[in-house]
Amino acid sequence: xxxxxxxxxxxxxxxxxxxxxxxxxxxxxxxxxxxxxxxxxxxxxxxxxxxxxxxxxxxxxxxxxxxxxxxxxxxxxxxxxxxxxxxxxxxxxxxxxxxxxxxxxxxxxxxxxxxxxxxxxxxxxxxxxxxxxxxxxxxxxxxxxxxxxxxxxxxxxxxxxxxxxxxxxxxxxxxxxxxxxxxxxxxxxxxxxxxxxxxxxxxxxxxxxxxxxxxxxxxxxxxxxxxxxxxxxxxxxxxxxxxxxxxxxxxxxxxxxxxxxxxxxxxxxxxxxxxxxxxxxxxxxxxxxxxxxxxxxxxxxxxxxxxxxxxxxxxxxxxxxxxxxxxxxxxxxxxxxxxxxxxxxx
Amino acid sequence: xxxxxxxxxxxxxxxxxxxxxxxxxxxxxxxxxxxxxxxxxxxxxxxxxxxxxxxxxxxxxxxxxxxxxxxxxxxxxxxxxxxxxxxxxxxxxxxxxxxxxxxxxxxxxxxxxxxxxxxxxxxxxxxxxxxxxxxxxxxxxxxxxxxxxxxxxxxxxxxxxxxxxxxxxxxxxxxxxxxxxxxxxxxxxxxxxxxxxxxxxxxxxxxxxxxxxxxxxxxxxxxxxxxxx
Numbered sequence: 001x002x003x004x005x006x007x008x009x010x011x012x013x014x015x016x017x018x019x020x021x022x023x024x025x026x027x028x029x030x031x032x033x034x035x036x037x038x039x040x041x042x043x044x045x046x047x048x049x050x051x052x053x054x055x056x057x058x059x060x061x062x063x064x065x066x067x068x069x070x071x072x073x074x075x076x077x078x079x080x081x082x083x084x085x086x087x088x089x090x091x092x093x094x095x096x097x098x099x100x101x102x103x104x105x106x107x108x109x110x111x112x113x114x115x116x117x118x119x120x121x122x123x124x125x126x127x128x129x130x131x132x133x134x135x136x137x138x139x140x141x142x143x144x145x146x147x148x149x150x151x152x153x154x155x156x157x158x159x160x161x162x163x164x165x166x167x168x169x170x171x172x173x174x175x176x177x178x179x180x181x182x183x184x185x186x187x188x189x190x191x192x193x194x195x196x197x198x199x200x201x202x203x204x205x206x207x208x209x210x211x212x213x214x215x216x217x218x219x220x221x222x223x224x225x226x227x228x229x230x231x232x233x234x235x236x237x238x239x240x241x242x243x244x245x246x247x248x249x250x251x252x253x254x255x256x257x258x259x260x261x262x263x264x265x266x267x268x269x270x271x272x273x274x275x276x277x278x279x280x281x282x283x284x285x286x287x288x289x290x291x292x293x294x295x296x297x298x299x300x301x302x303x304x305x306x307x308x309x310x311x312x313x314x315x316x317x318x319x320x321x322x323x324x325x326x327x328x329x330x331x332x333x334x335x336x337x338x339x340x341x342x343x344x345x346x
Numbered sequence: 347x348x349x350x351x352x353x354x355x356x357x358x359x360x361x362x363x364x365x366x367x368x369x370x371x372x373x374x375x376x377x378x379x380x381x382x383x384x385x386x387x388x389x390x391x392x393x394x395x396x397x398x399x400x401x402x403x404x405x406x407x408x409x410x411x412x413x414x415x416x417x418x419x420x421x422x423x424x425x426x427x428x429x430x431x432x433x434x435x436x437x438x439x440x441x442x443x444x445x446x447x448x449x450x451x452x453x454x455x456x457x458x459x460x461x462x463x464x465x466x467x468x469x470x471x472x473x474x475x476x477x478x479x480x481x482x483x484x485x486x487x488x489x490x491x492x493x494x495x496x497x498x499x500x501x502x503x504x505x506x507x508x509x510x511x512x513x514x515x516x517x518x519x520x521x522x523x524x525x526x527x528x529x530x531x532x533x534x535x536x537x538x539x540x541x542x543x544x545x546x547x548x549x550x551x552x553x554x555x556x557x558x559x560x561x562x563x564x565x566x567x568x569x570x571x572x573x574x575x
Contacts, residue, residue, distance in 0.1 A: 025409065026381075026400045027545075027554035028483040130547045140487045140528050142547055179354035179362050225369055226484065226491075228400045228407025230360050252402050252484035260357030263412070285417045288358035292413060 003070035003153045005121060007145065008107060013059030015205070016125055016143055017247075019052030021133035025251040029142075031231060032135040033247050035059075035116050035205065035270035036078075038299055039166065043077035043120035045303040046099050046161050053124030054134035058117045059205070062110025065119070067102035073154035074108060075099040077166070078117030082110040098162035098309055101154045115271025123152025137248060138205075160309040166302045168268045172281035174291060175234065175259035180224060183256035184236070188215040192258055193280055197242060201274040205248040208269065210278060214240035215258065226254040232261035232269070234280075244269060264291035351376075351428040353421055361421060362407045363428045369403035369493065372433075374481060377401045378559050379432035384408070387427075396420070401558050402482045403491070436480075436559015443525070443542050444567040445516045447473070451539035451569065458501055458518070458535055472496055473537065473564055478523050480560040486530055488545025488554040492523035492562055507533030514539050514572075516564065523564075538564070541572050 017040065020033025034040040034057055041051035056063065058080060065074070075098070076082060082094040085107040094100045094108065096117075102108055110119060127134050127149055136143045181189060197212030215236050222238035228251065229235070235243045235255035242258065246269060261269065262283060272278065283291070354362045363380060365373040381401045387393045395415025399408045406428075410420055447455060447470045459469045478492035485491075495518055503519045508531065511517070515526045517534035524534055527544040544555045556562070 023398045024487075024553070025398055026483065027487060027557075028485060028489050029487045029553070131550070131553065139530065140545070140547075142487075176355050176357050179356050225367065225403050226482075227364070227402045227405045228356065228360070228362055230356055230407070230409065232357050250485055251400055252482065257356070260355070260360075262358045285355070285358055285412075289412065292358075 002126070003072050003104075003151055004068040005072055005125075005149045005151050006066040006068050007063050007147050007149070008066050009064035009109075010145065011058060011063035011110065012061040014061075014063050014145060015057050015136035015138070016054055016127060016145060016149075017057040017135045018054040018124075018133055020247065021131050021135055021137070021142075024131050025228075028251050029131060029140075030137055030248050030251060032133065032137045032142075032205075034118065035247050036118070036267040038168070038267045038295065039077040039116065039270075040118045040120070041299055042097070042163075042166050042302060043075045043118040044124070045299075046075040046077070046097075046163065046306055047073060047120055047122040049120060049122065049124050053120065054127065055118050055120040055125060058110065058113050058119065061112045062117065062119070064107055064109045065102070066107045067104050068148065069104060070153040071101050071103050072151055073099055073101045073122035075120045075122075075161075076110070076117065077120070078113045079115060079165070080111055080113035080117030082108050084108055095162065097165055099160045101160065115273065121149075121151045122154055126150040126152065139248070161306045162309040163302065163306040166299070168271070169294075169298075172279040173265050173268065174262045174283045174287070175232075175280050176262060176285070176288065177259050177282050178257065179227075179260070180256035181258055183217050183220045183222070183224065184258055185216045185218050188217070188240075189258070191215060192242075193282060196277045196279050199272045199274055199276045199278060203272070203274065205246055207246050207249055208244040208272060210242045210244060212241070215242065216240060217256065220256075222256065224254055224256050226252045229253040229257065230260065232263070232266050233257045234259050234261065246270070262288040262291060264288065264295045267295075351425070353425050353428075355417075356407060358417065359412050360407055360409045361417075361424055362405050363424055364405040365428070366404050369481060373404045374479070374493075374559075375433035375435065376428075376431065377404065377406055378434040378436050380406045380428050381558070382434040383427050383430070383432055400482075400484075402484070434559070437557055438559060438561070439557070440561045440563075441556070442563050442565050443540055444571050445473075445538040445540045445564040446567055446569050446572055447538040448569055451572065452537050454535035455537045458499065458537060461501060462499060464498075469499065469537070470566055472499055473518075473523075474566055476523075476563070478562040478564075480556045480558050480562060481522075482558055483554055483556065486526070486528050487547075488527040488556070490524060490544065490556045490562070492525075493521065495521045495523050497521065501535050503533040504535065507531050511536065512539070514541060516540050539572055540564075
């Protein structure tokens with residue numbers, strides 16, 4: 001049986017994302033998919049969905065959702081809570097890392113995440129896929145966020161789940177050197193691996209700009225004949241300031257890449273905020289494999305720790321604080337953060 | 347003799363096989379040769395864990411799942427495959443693309459003509475006499491980098507890119523031509539406009555019109571050809 005989820009207010013930086021649009025990069029179609037596939041998997045896991053089922057990704061401010069036709073079960077992952085508006089005028093906080101069933105006509109006002117947050121829907125969003133994925137790629141108009149989204153009716157009732165916050169590792173971001181490390185001076189390579197960089201305000205789904213010590217190029221220079229790039233690649237143009245590519249990055253690029261972030265650390269990049277300090281550490285393929293295994297264990301341990309939510313009662317202060325409902329504190333209107341083409345619904 | 351191709355790690359889930367530092371007809375043929383070899387192996391089920399590969403001007407980037415496909419093993423196979431030196435030309439399809447080189451649709455044509463000491467008509471005559479080769483697709487879905495622009499029309503990119511280049515714009519920069527499939531920012535010189543749709547995601551079998559190795563000619567048409575059908 002089918003239900004629908006209406007988007008009553010679009011939020012800011014909200015898109016549909018799943019595991020990404022694989023297999024089309026040779027014709028210039030970016031990978032896309034969740035910036036943090038681990039948090040998407042966590043939200044899906046609370047609902048019993050496959051890890052990469054399509055959900056909503058929130059970068060700045062969450063949407064207002066309303067169930068239509070039938071009950072819809074929703075899960076939140078990330079440092080992002082919500083406010084549930086019941087049909088009888090009741091208002092309750094929905095904490096992060098939990099599920100809730102919206103009855104038809106009820107609304108959920110999702111707050112602003114610290115970093116990136118995910119809204120999963122039981123059964124996954126059932127919007128039509130395009131080229132094998134439901135992910136939004138705004139620059140080429142692939143999958144706009146519609147005002148009503150088809151989904152599955154919630155099964156059963158009263159079986160909500162919750163969990164503690166899932167956190168990522170900290171420490172330096174791990175990278176594999178190259179592929180164009182020879183385009184940098186020895187001093188630049190030394191600086192890259194020993195000094196700190198700050199995230200600037202320029203952040204979207206295509207990439208992040210960092211500011212820090214200038215990374216001078218070697219005599220080979222700051223231009224290459226364009227070659228393949230991938231999320232995690234760290235390009236350094238002539239100004240010597242790194243650009244970290246993310247899920248919506250182009251498929252090819254003409255700047256030398258000093259290093260490339262390993263897959264296990266890509267989800268961490270999604271949560272970097274302006275002013276955050278970033279350091280890099282070089283690893284080899286074996287260490288990258290160990291990091292992927294450790295991350296998979298972290299997720300499976302977390303999923304095993306989910307438990308039934310306490311029934312009824314008012315949430316305590318800690319839960320309300322964790323819900324992070326201070327949406328107005330986020331400068332969602334900052335034009336530097338969001339070019340028009342990436343605003344949902346335009 | 348060809349130099350041995352280089353295998354470069356692009357993180358822990360991709361390798362770039364590089365045939366040379368520059369785009370040349372030889373490196374392009376070897377790029378397409380490796381892509382053809384990979385396609386045959388995948389069709390035979392002999393590339394488990396390899397997700398996709400991207401042919402570029404001078405290299406092929408192979409994206410794989412490192413948990414299904416040990417990187418060392420794949421590296422050795424790619425090196426052996428690239429070392430065979432196979433050459434290919436792609437499908438060899440030939441396209442004639444209608445382009446209006448007039449008025450508002452060619453905002454940079456006058457600047458190109460005066461910079462190169464030519465009349466507008468002479469520039470258009472050279473553009474329509476050129477047989478371009480699709481070197482790669484990238485930048486945007488379906489965006490073709492067209493090699494073969496004569497040196498007499500070589501121009502640097504604009505110092506300041508336009509914030510919005512309309513979809514269908516036909517452009518040149520360096521020794522390349524291109525057609526923008528989408529509205530986007532862009533720094534190439536706009537010399538015309540084409541009504542042809544270069545990308546359609548609902549055309550599932552072949553969303554992009556062009557493939558690397560295709561040959562493309564531009565044919566001058568009037569502004570009427572740009573009217574919506």
